[in-house]
């Protein structure tokens with residue numbers, strides 16, 4: 001579809017506050033740096049949202065044919081890590097390593113592809129020291145008694161990303177000003193070692209890097225001073241990204257990021273969900289009760305820049321949507337596999353797919369291309385032509401069960417195959433397919449539904465038997481009650497022929 005391939009990809013640039021046509025610095029290649037987590041505890045929904053948002057960008061860029069270098073760091077040297085390690089008596093780097101591994105487990109459950117590189121601060125101290133030396137040499141930082149501070153007043157464009165003005169940023173109004181700083185907003189590039197802290201030798205004595213410098217140093221190390229996309233959560237705009245810009249520019253005047261991209265907050269009762277407010281959920285807490293794919297679906301039901309309010313009912317809806325998607329794909333596989341095996345002449349003389357399938361595929365393909373290319377509008381994709389295509393698959397599967405002429409059957413099979421292919425393509429870019437089989441995912445979704453209902457499958461099967469007996473006894477109030485009670489817990493009973501089966505549902 002040549003016309004659709006010409007649609008330009010537009011992304012919202014936090015620096016210009018505009019959607020801009022995406023043009024990489026090197027044709028065909030994209031370099032992208034995203035700020036990762038400070039690893040000292042299990043990651044929460046806010047981390048999941050950032051990871052999924054940029055995973056979708058990563059996948060879509062690859063779908064557009066770009067070769068993408070995606071760097072996402074781990075902060076393994078930080079005040080919070082040291083504090084936690086002191087509480088638990090663990091070595092700070094070991095504690096951090098442990099939570100980096102837990103983060104990887106969460107990310108793989110959420111179907112986030114691994115970035116090309118995941119550098120840690122502790123492996124890049126040399127690069128960080130080199131950059132600080134360069135910044136001092138260029139006149140933008142100063143050393144005081146083993147600490148090195150960045151001098152914000154030396155950088156005329158300080159505040160260019162966040163719009164924060166220096167006079168609005170007087171640290172002294174809230175906390176005691178470090179009197180050794182030339183300006184209250186000056187920030188640490190290097191911190192002198194305190195007792196019981198991880199430390200590395202440096203030209204300024206033993207110490208460790210400040211937080212902001214790591215991303216300037218590691219992005220330059222892997223992507224050079226000039227790269228395409230820098231991403232992270234919206235709360236990183238100030239001071240983290242503002243300080244990164246100041247540092248990178250001070251080290252190298254050529255440094256430039258083309259697009260700054262930020263994902264919105266996760267909120268709880270419309271208040272920002274954060275560790276400091278204590279109103280957060282870890283990814284693990286959610287995935288104990290909901291399938292990680294349901295969580296991923298939930299995370300992309302809002303546009304990545306909008307706030308996303310945590311909602312059990314939306315998680316139930318997302319869980320139901322994932323079940324519907326996987327059940328449809330499984331049904332399609334079950335129905336088509338035997339037909340494809342017996343038909344040895346399929347490759348020759350295939351009929352054209354029917355008009356309904358043609359319409360579905362075209363609509364889905366156009367909507368996917370236009371909406372994803374308009375700053376990744378995932379909510380539109382989830383609710384629009386994708387659902388229509390799945391409906392088409394389900395209605396065609398019903399039709400396929402009826403008696404029909406061989407040629408008509410062949411056409412329907414071909415129509416189903418091609419619609420399913422388009423559906424899978426879209427789901428793949430959204431990261432909503434799994435490396436596991438459809439059936440495995442369906443079983444896992446049923447398992448989570450049972451957990452939420454606080455039931456074992458054997459309990460449900462027993463209740464099904466009881467209901468069957470009640471119906472035989474014509475005790476309909478009892479049989480209805482069993483069904484209604486289970487539906488209220490998110491377990492739907494369905495009578496298929498002489499059999500009763502169950503599947504998860506949104507609790508009634």
Ligand SMILES: [Zn+2]
Nearest residue numbers: 035036215240
């Ligand atoms: Zn960063």
